[in-house]
Amino acid sequence: MTAIAEPDATVVAEPAPAAAPAAAPEAEAPPRDILIICYSGELEKIWAAMILATTGAAMGAKVRVFLTFWGLQAFVKDEVRITGDNTMQKMMSFMQRPGISHRKLSKMNFLGMGPWMMKKLAKQYNAASPKELLEIAQSMGVEFMPCQMTMEMFGLKKGDMIDGLGEPVGAATVIALMQGGDAPLFI
Amino acid sequence: MSTEQIAQVVDAKGLACPMPIVKTAQAVKGLASGQLLEVLATDAGSTKDFAAWAKVTGNELVEQTVEGGVYRFVLRKK
Numbered sequence: 001m002t003a004i005a006e007p008d009a010t011v012v013a014e015p016a017p018a019a020a021p022a023a024a025p026e027a028e029a030p031p032r033d034i035l036i037i038c039y040s041g042e043l044e045k046i047w048a049a050m051i052l053a054t055t056g057a058a059m060g061a062k063v064r065v066f067l068t069f070w071g072l073q074a075f076v077k078d079e080v081r082i083t084g085d086n087t088m089q090k091m092m093s094f095m096q097r098p099g100i101s102h103r104k105l106s107k108m109n110f111l112g113m114g115p116w117m118m119k120k121l122a123k124q125y126n127a128a129s130p131k132e133l134l135e136i137a138q139s140m141g142v143e144f145m146p147c148q149m150t151m152e153m154f155g156l157k158k159g160d161m162i163d164g165l166g167e168p169v170g171a172a173t174v175i176a177l178m179q180g181g182d183a184p185l186f187i
Numbered sequence: 188m189s190t191e192q193i194a195q196v197v198d199a200k201g202l203a204c205p206m207p208i209v210k211t212a213q214a215v216k217g218l219a220s221g222q223l224l225e226v227l228a229t230d231a232g233s234t235k236d237f238a239a240w241a242k243v244t245g246n247e248l249v250e251q252t253v254e255g256g257v258y259r260f261v262l263r264k265k
Contacts, residue, residue, distance in 0.1 A: 031243065051204070051205050054209050055208060055209065057209075057212070058205065058208045058209045058211070058212035058213075058240070059208075059212070059239075059240060059243050059244060060212075060243065060244045125203050126201045126202050126203050126206075127203040127204075128202075128203070128205075128206055133205075140209075140213070
């Protein structure tokens with residue numbers, strides 16, 4: 001058995017002694033919340049967002065994911081095929097199938113051949129799928145906030161969306177979280 | 188080598204990022220403060236990942252070894 005590195009036993013968030021609270025205020029700053037703005041709907045980007053969301057939660061951070069534009073469309077239930085009220089909204093969901101299991105790659109999509117190969121590789125290398133990661137994220141308390149404006153523009157109903165999403169919010173909520181110190185990530 | 192009793196073992200062998208860390212975080216939740224968790228992983232990135240996870244979460248990385256491509260981490264819940 002070989003030791004590969006000195007274990008790092010440093011406790012970072014030790015509370016400051018009561019006698020000297022102003023000694024190192026910077027070092028005592030609480031860990032930042034994480035805000036992922038999930039804007040893109042492509043397979044690899046949704047995947048990255050879900051990996052970072054679950055990892056953030058695993059690292060003990062409060063993670064919020066704002067779902068907007070194509071990113072919101074990925075959080076429609078997999079079994080819902082056509083969404084929207086009018087022809088254009090319906091056509092949009094027809095051309096870009098909603099749901100996290102029906103994502104296309106931004107490159108090498110080749111009519112679904114790319115995503116098929118990607119999923120096969122993921123299985124071979126035991127990488128969790130975006131859908132699996134989403135379920136884990138939800139179980140770890142990651143908060144998902146749909147964009148109200150996208151809901152309306154795409155004609156999405158609450159019943160179209162996966163269970164467990166928060167109330168729809170607007171850009172001001174997102175900006176306020178950033179101003180409040182959340183680490184923002186635009187994916 | 189720790190002589191203390193391991194409270195739980197997480198077998199994350201074969202799992203890719205981020206699952207070893209995610210499974211560890213989930214397992215640590217169920218432990219009491221001071222209890223030890225052993226994690227087995229084959230993900231080569233886990234050496235750095237577990238050090239980072241311990242540093243950020245305040246849990247202690249007590250031991251870290253590798254044998255035959257299997258990384259073994261012993262963590263103490265804070």
